[in-house]
Each structure stands twice: as structure tokens, then as C-alpha cells.
Amino acid sequence: MTKELFEQFRKNLAVKNSDAISKSYRQTTSKLNEKYYELDSEISNCRQVGSYGRRTAVHGVSDLDMAFILPWEVYDRFNKYENNKQSALLAEIRLILKEKFPNRDVKAQQQVVSIDFTDYIVEVLPAFLNEDGSYTYPDANDGGQWRTCNPISEIDETNSLNQLKNHNLKRLCKMIRAWKNDHGVPMKGMLIDTLCYQFLKGTTDYDTKSYSAYGEMTKDFFAYLVDIDQEKEQWRAPGSGSIVTKSGNFHPKAKKALRRLQEALDDPEVAHERWSAVFGENFPEYVEEEKRQAIARNEIKNLEQFIGQKFSLDIHYNLEIDCTVKNEGDQLRNLMSRIGLYKIPKQRELTFYVKHINVPPPFKLYWKVRNVGPEAIRRNMLRGQIQMDSGYHQITEHSDFQGEHYVECFAVKENICVARGRIVVPI
Known part of the structure; x- marks a missing residue:
């Protein structure tokens, strides 16, 4: 069983929108080749870098990196500028790509020019190829400077x-x-x-x-x-x-x-x-046998939704949630830590809230309440839908029936889930 499960797991992780991604790369490359080389090519002078270039990305990858190799004459032209040369180069490339993608959000950001394709963002690194295979690239921070990197060696x-x-x-x-x-x-x-x-x-x-x-x-x-x-x-x-x-x-x-x-x-x-x-x-x-039989009899519907099916995933911030259990006198995490096999009594009001989050605003919050177990199957209550936060960074539920349930919270920024937190709810 191990072999089959992990082999299927690897297939499930494969990037499924690679055709759309490749089209975005080609369109971007074609426009830059036309401008800087007077060349009609969708592939020349472009290198896929980052996790997608290393082929370690999974489906839902949100940031797609590409390096576009510019002629050194462009470096010489911008290096004569008195003030932030690097910012000026990024601004020029932004204008060129905005012309190609007038309906997309195109931004010059520190070292790259980003194009928002809704499901993912392509980040274009303007690069000058050095003799050793490394790249010289612009960094517009702190007044601007030229830096080097070597993603191809990676x-x-x-x-x-x-x-x-x-x-x-x-x-x-x-x-x-x-x-x-x-x-x-x-x-x-x-x-x-x-x-x-x-x-x-x-x-x-x-x-x-x-x-x-x-x-x-x-x-x-x-x-x-x-x-x-x-x-x-x-x-x-x-x-x-x-x-x-x-x-x-x-x-x-x-x-x-x-x-x-x-x-x-x-x-x-x-x-x-x-x-x-x-x-x-x-x-x-x-699928557990009891659940399999119930589904076959059309007695239950599994309504579970997954955040990775609604948004791209790039988790790099912290989000922690906790729960106030009414009449229990403490937070759920403390109760479970203090009382080894603590179970929430039935008919308790549960308020789940964001205890800590370090995602820079603005962002949106979503919640998922998941009911699992034999009783959830019998009562046709296999919940798991994802719902938007009401604006108070909390939701209220009730401990209606026995089971190992859980609640999740997701922070979504620019259509990308960047943080998530989960708490087990033993009833």
C-alpha cells in the first residue's frame, strides 16, 4: 500500500496548469525580445528560475520566477543615470510589459517586475549574463545597487x-x-x-x-x-x-x-x-468502509472544500487560532495542555478567534469547520465548507456531537493563501 499511496501523492502534487504558465512565460518573453533584441522569439533569452525552474514546485504555486537576459548595452545606458539607475530600469520594463498586458496589474518591485495573472504571479528578473554564468541584476532598495546571483547553478x-x-x-x-x-x-x-x-x-x-x-x-x-x-x-x-x-x-x-x-x-x-x-x-x-457504504447509498454528501482548490498557496506567515469554551474557564489549547485527555462537553458555546497573525494588511480571512467521525456520518453532517470571515476575526460554533473535529483559519492576500492555522476540537 505504501508504494501506491506515495506514487499517487506525487501525481497529486504535480502542477496542473503548466500550459497556462508556459503561455504566460512565452508572451512575456516575446514582448521583451521584441523590444530589446528586435527578435521574434518566445523562448530566447528567458530562463525559468525559482522553484518552478528547479522543478520542485507543486500545484498551486503562486510566484513564478523568470530571468530575462538583457544586452549589456542596456546596463551601460542605465548606469549613466545619476539617481536610482536600478529603479529606472525596472520602470522601463514595467511600461513595456504593461503595454503587452494592459488589463493586468503590472508592478515594479525592488528587484523584479511582477505580472498578476490572477491564479499566479510571474516575476521577471532583468538580468545581465556574466562570463561565469552568474547574473547581474538591479536592486532598487536603499537608493539602488547592482547585485549578483546564480540561479542556474542552483x-x-x-x-x-x-x-x-x-x-x-x-x-x-x-x-x-x-x-x-x-x-x-x-x-x-x-x-x-x-x-x-x-x-x-x-x-x-x-x-x-x-x-x-x-x-x-x-x-x-x-x-x-x-x-x-x-x-x-x-x-x-x-x-x-x-x-x-x-x-x-x-x-x-x-x-x-x-x-x-x-x-x-x-x-x-x-x-x-x-x-x-x-x-x-x-x-x-x-475512505472508511462505513463512509463508503453511506456514500454508495447516497445517504450522505461530503461537502468538504480545500483551500488549495480555491486559492494558490504560498505559506510564509504565521497564523494561530484558539478557542474560548463557555463555562470552562480557560482557552481550549490551555485545557488540552493542562488536562491530558480533555474533551469538550456537549452543548458548549465555542468561540474560535485569531490569537496571532503577522500577515501585513490588507488580507482576507476564511474559516473552515470540519466534522468527522461515525456520528458525523450517521447525522449526515460531514461539514468542511470554507466561508469568509464576517470581519471580526472570529466565529462561533457549538459542541453538538462527539468526534475529533477541527477548525482552520486562512489568510488570503492578493488571491494567495499566505498563512493558515488549525486547532483540533475534541468533543
């Missing part, structure tokens, strides 16, 4: 180790993205790819293994993650050696994932449930 090194490790590197990167997106872990894609690279580079255990060993491989990766010094803030990217920083503390959620993955290995009876808990909505569903 792609090449990722590809190289991926081949040596039987294609397991990129698959591991994608699985960890699924965990990050499902649990709201503040980790950027480059950090995920860097840590997966370092983990597999440091072991030979999975050099010839494949899907049937992914239960063990993911468990070992999370053990590696948990062992990282919590004070460590920087790593070096594969290939380029560029500094990669962390944007939040991933240790607590990594510890929880490690515990669940170990339980999956120790007890085959709970393996699927634990893997689903770690990897989320893209992990293949296993």
Missing part, C-alpha cells in the same frame, strides 16, 4: 543530486511543500529545497530506494529537521552558495510531524491516517 546542482538519489530529491521537496502548505509552516521554498538537498546529500540510505521507502525517508527527514539547532538562521543554497534564511520557527510543527510519521511506521493500522494528517489534502484519500 538548478544544475539540484538536478545533479536528484539524479544521484534516484529522483528522490525533487519528490521530497514537493512532499515537504505539501506539509508546509497544509500546516501553515513559515518556510520559503528555497529553504525547503536547501534542507532537503543537505539531508539527502548526507545519507546513502535512499540512493536506490523509491516510493515504497517514502514512509521511512520522510520520517528520517523530519528527524533531521528537528535536530537542527533552533538558533540557526542561515544556510547556503546548493550550487550558488547564496545565503538562505528562515522566516519563522519550524521546529514545533516538525516535531509533531515526526511523531505522526513514526506512529505510521509502528502501526500499519493507523499509517494512512497519520500520513494524511502530515501531508494534508493532496495525500490520497482512504
Whole structure:
């Protein structure tokens, strides 16, 4: 079963709108080639970079990076400017692309020009190719300066180790993205790819293994993650050696994932449930027999919705929710921490609220209340719809029936889910 589940999991994570993405890249490239080279080409002078270029992105990827190689004469022209040369270059490219996409939001932003295609954003990095294969690019911050990067060496090194490790590197990167997106872990894609690279580079255990060993491989990766010094803030990217920083503390959620993955290995009876808990909505569903029969009899409808089907996912902010249990005298998280097997009594009023969020405004909040378990099936109450917040950053529910329910909250900014929080609701 392990092999089939993880193989399907990998397929579920594949980027499904690649044709639309490729069209956006081609249109952008064609316009810039026409302007700077008088060339009719949709592919010349363009390189896909970032997670999409490294082929470690998953479906729902929101930021798509491309480098467009400009002639050095353009650098010479802008370098003669007295004031912010880099800002002027970005402004020129913005005007060119706005002409191509008049109905799109096109912005010049610090180092890139972004084009909002609604379901994703293409970020164009204007680049000048150096002899060593690195790029010189503009940074408009703090009065402007020229910087260098080498994303192609990152792609090449990722590809190289991926081949040596039987294609397991990129698959591991994608699985960890699924965990990050499902649990709201503040980790950027480059950090995920860097840590997966370092983990597999440091072991030979999975050099010839494949899907049937992914239960063990993911468990070992999370053990590696948990062992990282919590004070460590920087790593070096594969290939380029560029500094990669962390944007939040991933240790607590990594510890929880490690515990669940170990339980999956120790007890085959709970393996699927634990893997689903770690990897989320893209992990293949296993329908319990009772639920399968009820669905077959058309007695229930599964109304669950998933945030990744409504918005692109790019989790890199923190969002924590808690719950006030009326007449219990404390918050739900404190009650569960203080009382080992605490269960909420029936007929209690529950107020779920945002306890902490660091997403810069403006953003929108959405809530999901999920009922699960045999009683939810019998009562035809398998809820799970996603609803917009009323404006008060809280929702009120009632503990009507027994089960291991949960509530989630999502922060959506510019059509991208950038933070999510979850709390288990044991009744």
C-alpha cells in the first residue's frame, strides 16, 4: 500500500496548469525580445528560475520566477543615470510589459517586475549574463545597487543530486511543500529545497530506494529537521552558495510531524491516517468502509472544500487560532495542555478567534469547520465548507456531537493563501 499511496501523492502534487504558465512565460518573453533584441522569439533569452525552474514546485504555486537576459548595452545606458539607475530600469520594463498586458496589474518591485495573472504571479528578473554564468541584476532598495546571483547553478546542482538519489530529491521537496502548505509552516521554498538537498546529500540510505521507502525517508527527514539547532538562521543554497534564511520557527510543527510519521511506521493500522494528517489534502484519500457504504447509498454528501482548490498557496506567515469554551474557564489549547485527555462537553458555546497573525494588511480571512467521525456520518453532517470571515476575526460554533473535529483559519492576500492555522476540537 505504501508504494501506491506515495506514487499517487506525487501525481497529486504535480502542477496542473503548466500550459497556462508556459503561455504566460512565452508572451512575456516575446514582448521583451521584441523590444530589446528586435527578435521574434518566445523562448530566447528567458530562463525559468525559482522553484518552478528547479522543478520542485507543486500545484498551486503562486510566484513564478523568470530571468530575462538583457544586452549589456542596456546596463551601460542605465548606469549613466545619476539617481536610482536600478529603479529606472525596472520602470522601463514595467511600461513595456504593461503595454503587452494592459488589463493586468503590472508592478515594479525592488528587484523584479511582477505580472498578476490572477491564479499566479510571474516575476521577471532583468538580468545581465556574466562570463561565469552568474547574473547581474538591479536592486532598487536603499537608493539602488547592482547585485549578483546564480540561479542556474542552483538548478544544475539540484538536478545533479536528484539524479544521484534516484529522483528522490525533487519528490521530497514537493512532499515537504505539501506539509508546509497544509500546516501553515513559515518556510520559503528555497529553504525547503536547501534542507532537503543537505539531508539527502548526507545519507546513502535512499540512493536506490523509491516510493515504497517514502514512509521511512520522510520520517528520517523530519528527524533531521528537528535536530537542527533552533538558533540557526542561515544556510547556503546548493550550487550558488547564496545565503538562505528562515522566516519563522519550524521546529514545533516538525516535531509533531515526526511523531505522526513514526506512529505510521509502528502501526500499519493507523499509517494512512497519520500520513494524511502530515501531508494534508493532496495525500490520497482512504475512505472508511462505513463512509463508503453511506456514500454508495447516497445517504450522505461530503461537502468538504480545500483551500488549495480555491486559492494558490504560498505559506510564509504565521497564523494561530484558539478557542474560548463557555463555562470552562480557560482557552481550549490551555485545557488540552493542562488536562491530558480533555474533551469538550456537549452543548458548549465555542468561540474560535485569531490569537496571532503577522500577515501585513490588507488580507482576507476564511474559516473552515470540519466534522468527522461515525456520528458525523450517521447525522449526515460531514461539514468542511470554507466561508469568509464576517470581519471580526472570529466565529462561533457549538459542541453538538462527539468526534475529533477541527477548525482552520486562512489568510488570503492578493488571491494567495499566505498563512493558515488549525486547532483540533475534541468533543
